[in-house]
Amino acid sequence: MKIQVPENIASIIPYPPGKPLEELEREYGISDSIKMASNENPWGPSPKAITAIRGALDNLHRYPDGSCYHLTQALAERYGLVAEEVVLGNGSNEIIEMLVKAFVQTGDEVITSHPSFLMYQKIVQGRAGMNKVVPLVGMQHDLATILATITDTTRLIFLDNPNNPTGNPIHPTELQAFLSRVPESVLVVLDEAYVDFMDSELQCDIVSLIRNNTGCGVVSLRTFSKAYGLAGLRVGYGLMPSSLVASLHKVRQPFNVNQLAQTGALAALQDEDFYQQTLQRTRTGLNYLQGEVNKLGCISYPSQTNFFLVDVHGDATAMYEAMLHKGVIIRSMKPYGYTTMVRITVGTEEENDRFLRALTLCLGELAYG
Numbered sequence: 001m002k003i004q005v006p007e008n009i010a011s012i013i014p015y016p017p018g019k020p021l022e023e024l025e026r027e028y029g030i031s032d033s034i035k036m037a038s039n040e041n042p043w044g045p046s047p048k049a050i051t052a053i054r055g056a057l058d059n060l061h062r063y064p065d066g067s068c069y070h071l072t073q074a075l076a077e078r079y080g081l082v083a084e085e086v087v088l089g090n091g092s093n094e095i096i097e098m099l100v101k102a103f104v105q106t107g108d109e110v111i112t113s114h115p116s117f118l119m120y121q122k123i124v125q126g127r128a129g130m131n132k133v134v135p136l137v138g139m140q141h142d143l144a145t146i147l148a149t150i151t152d153t154t155r156l157i158f159l160d161n162p163n164n165p166t167g168n169p170i171h172p173t174e175l176q177a178f179l180s181r182v183p184e185s186v187l188v189v190l191d192e193a194y195v196d197f198m199d200s201e202l203q204c205d206i207v208s209l210i211r212n213n214t215g216c217g218v219v220s221l222r223t224f225s226k227a228y229g230l231a232g233l234r235v236g237y238g239l240m241p242s243s244l245v246a247s248l249h250k251v252r253q254p255f256n257v258n259q260l261a262q263t264g265a266l267a268a269l270q271d272e273d274f275y276q277q278t279l280q281r282t283r284t285g286l287n288y289l290q291g292e293v294n295k296l297g298c299i300s301y302p303s304q305t306n307f308f309l310v311d312v313h314g315d316a317t318a319m320y321e322a323m324l325h326k327g328v329i330i331r332s333m334k335p336y337g338y339t340t341m342v343r344i345t346v347g348t349e350e351e352n353d354r355f356l357r358a359l360t361l362c363l364g365e366l367a368y369g
C-alpha cells in the first residue's frame with residue numbers, strides 16, 4: 001500500500017478522551033474506580049429517557065427520522081424559534097464539524113482561544129483551514145485580541161462560553177460589544193455546552209442574538225451530554241438563522257442522529273425534575289468540593305460549569321497518575337499549559353468524598369504544598 005496521508009491530516013493529534021473506567025481497572029488491577037474527568041452528569045441519564053428508549057427498541061430495524069422532526073419541534077418551541085432555526089447533530093461535536101465543512105475552505109482562517117475545547121482546531125486542520133489561536137488572558141477569552149486577529153479570510157470564531165477548561169463565562173455586555181464589532185462576513189459560534197449550569201444573569205439572550213444581531217452571524221451550540229445526562233447517546237443541537245441551518249443540512253449525513261438518541265433526548269427535554277435536580281446538586285457539589293480543596297491548601301478557581309480547575313502546587317500529570325492509582329480519574333491540565341492544575345468534574349456526593357480522600361493521600365505522597 002502506498003497511500004499518501006496529506007500533511008494537514010498527518011499532523012492532527014487525536015482527541016484524548018478521558019480514560020474509560022474499564023481500562024483503568026484492567027490496567028491497574030483495581031475495582032470500584034470513579035471518573036471525574038469528562039464533565040458528564042454523574043447522576044445517570046434522565047429516568048424518563050431510559051423509559052422512552054426501552055419503548056423504542058422494537059423499531060430499530062427502521063432508519064431514524066432524518067429530519068429529527070419531533071425533537072426539532074420541541075427545541076424550537078422551547079426557545080421560541082421556528083424549526084428551520086434548529087439543527088440536530090451526533091453530539092454538538094458533529095455540528096462543529098458541519099459548520100467547518102459548510103463554511104471553511106482550504107486556507108480560510110478560523111479563530112479559537114487557547115486553551116479551549118480541543119476539537120475546534122482539529123476539525124479546522126482536517127479541513128485544511130488555517131487556525132489562528134489567541135491565548136486566554138487571565139483565563140478569559142481575549143476578545144480585544146480576537147477582534148484584532150480578524151482578517152478578510154476569517155470565516156469562523158469559536159468561543160466556548162463558559163470556556164472549557166477554565167469554566168469562565170463571557171459577560172453578556174462584553175459579548176454584545178464584541179459582536180457589534182465583528183464584520184458581517186464572519187460567523188461567531190458560541191459553544192454553550194455548559195450553559196445550563198451558568199447563573200441566569202450571565203446567560204446571554206441567545207434568541208435575540210441569533211435573530212437581531214445586525215452585524216456578524218451568531219450560532220449557539222448546545223448539548224444533551226451534560227445537564228441532561230445523555231453523553232453516551234450523542235445528541236447536540238445548534239440554534240442559528242435559518243439560512244445557516246439550510247447550509248448545514250447540505251453537508252450532514254442523512255440519518256446523523258440515531259433513533260434512540262432522538263427518543264431519549266425528547267424525553268429528557270421533558271424531564272424537568274431530573275434537569276433541575278442535576279443543576280441544584282451540581283451547584284452544591286461544586287461549592288462543597290471547592291471549599292474542601294481549598295482547606296487542603298490547593299487553590300480552586302471559580303467556575304460556571306460542572307467542572308473546575310484546581311492548582312495542586314506540583315506537577316499536574318504526576319497528580320493525575322497518583323489519583324489513577326487510587327481509582328479516581330481526573331484531568332491533568334499540563335497538556336493545556338497549566339502545569340500545576342487539574343480539572344475536576346463534580347461527581348455524586350459519594351464520589352466527591354472519595355475524590356477528597358484520594359486527593360488528601362496523593363498530596364501527602366507527592367509532598368505538594
Ligand SMILES: Cc1ncc(COP(=O)(O)O)c(C=O)c1O
Binds near residue numbers: 039092160193
Ligand atoms: C466546550 C465543549 N463543547 C462541546 C463539547 C462536545 O459535546 P458533545 O457531547 O455534545 O459532542 C464538549 C464536551 O466535553 C465541550 O466541553
